[in-house]
């Protein structure tokens with residue numbers, strides 16, 4: 001790791017001031033950032049640890065919306081009785097991210113801001129039609145993710161919370177990479193205030209995406225059988241040593257059917 | 265250089281570190297607590313697991329400055345002052361849950377957190393899934409799972425003495 005100055009501000013306002021330096025980087029759980037620093041793939045002059053900011057933590061449920069602070073760990077989401085009651089698919093997703101030690105540190109804000117193409121949360125954010133709140137604005141999920149490891153966030157902008165409208169039905173099924181547990185393909189299906197939405201993570205060359213053909217089929221008939229014959233063009237899919245584009249296209253169909261069946 | 269103050273195995277410690285110093289390096293290099301191992305560079309093997317304020321964490325993926333004010337428990341802090349092993353350590357010995365022993369400190373620390381978080385008890389499948397973050401290259405996991413199953417019975421007060429392994 002290259003040397004850097006460590007800061008632990010106590011408020012979003014102080015963090016924003018520190019992050020005005022273009023060479024400073026925010027850190028939440030550090031489960032992605034620290035391995036990146038260890039491999040010398042990044043060289044920030046300052047690391048701004050957000051973990052001391054109380055206003056970034058916690059889960060509130062009100063008026064059909066679940067709002068989760070950016071600094072909330074995967075373990076907290078996974079074990080929250082409120083989340084399990086309102087959006088069980090989200091609690092279950094969180095319980096299957098990486099391993100227990102990663103879940104004890106890794107956060108929703110860090111995962112969403114990072115937009116790893118194999119990460120799980122982006123699927124939930126997009127399929128549930130969530131809103132990403134930052135220190136300056138609220139961004140609709142459809143406008144947030146814009147390419148692999150890329151989002152609508154401006155430099156120095158902090159994800160403060162994410163609010164999810166409670167769906168009528170939802171489920172997430174992933175085919176995990178056997179070594180890392182990241183999604184080789186993950187499909188989140190939801191029917192709710194934002195309509196019928198299907199988001200695919202792990203497979204897209206540009207990160208998470210909505211599956212228009214599956215959404216149309218499920219809007220007409222919400223059943224696994226409705227997805228028979230609905231295919232995924234391979235052009236924009238990711239192919240690598242773990243799975244070819246064609247295999248990922250096949251897995252999208254299988255995971256989507258399992259998800260619809262699980263959502264009931 | 266930043267200073268960090270914390271408790272390690274119940275004892276207050278203050279040390280000078282760099283911003284980039286990992287907790288595992290503070291433990292191993294500065295405090296000479298070499299029971300916490302480093303097995304990978306990718307945050308995947310779990311040989312470095314310690315408890316921070318009661319939660320299992322990979323000490324290779326957290327900065328020393330991040331644990332300012334925390335309570336850190338390492339494998340060296342588990343046994344009682346008179347040398348009596350923690351039930352999880354005792355179970356690993358009884359069930360032959362180690363061969364080379366490299367993964368063992370991390371396995372034991374992860375297993376204790378896993379058992380504590382599941383007071384209703386864990387099935388064999390749940391134990392296996394709970395060890396997702398710990399790799400062992402020797403044992404094939406089988407005896408590790410048996411040891412954790414035996415230890416959970418002692419830790420939850422279901423039995424007074426550790427069930428003996430079959431001869």
Ligand SMILES: Cc1cc2nc3c(=O)[nH]c(=O)nc-3n(C[C@H](O)[C@H](O)[C@H](O)COP(=O)(O)OP(=O)(O)OC[C@H]3O[C@@H](n4cnc5c(N)ncnc54)[C@H](O)[C@@H]3O)c2cc1C
Pocket residue numbers: 025026027028029030031032033034035050070071096097098099102105106107108109110111113114116118119120121153157158159160180181182183306307308
């Ligand atoms: C072994 C292992 C297995 C894993 N398996 C999975 C898996 O199966 N599924 C999965 O989804 N993920 C997985 N992860 C990733 C994990 O979920 C990370 O916790 C997550 O991707 C990043 O969250 P973090 O809080 O650790 O972010 P950090 O590492 O702290 O930050 C990540 C990036 O986001 C930026 N950032 C952080 N917080 C904010 C914020 N609030 N606002 C703006 N920018 C911010 C940082 O500057 C950095 O660039 C795994 C990680 C490891 C090490």
Ligand code: FES
Pocket residue numbers: 301302303304305306307308309310311312313322323324325
């Ligand atoms: S050394 Fe920490 S996970 Fe491998």
Ligand code: FES
Pocket residue numbers: 361362363364365366367368399400401402403
């Ligand atoms: S006993 Fe050798 S790695 Fe587990």
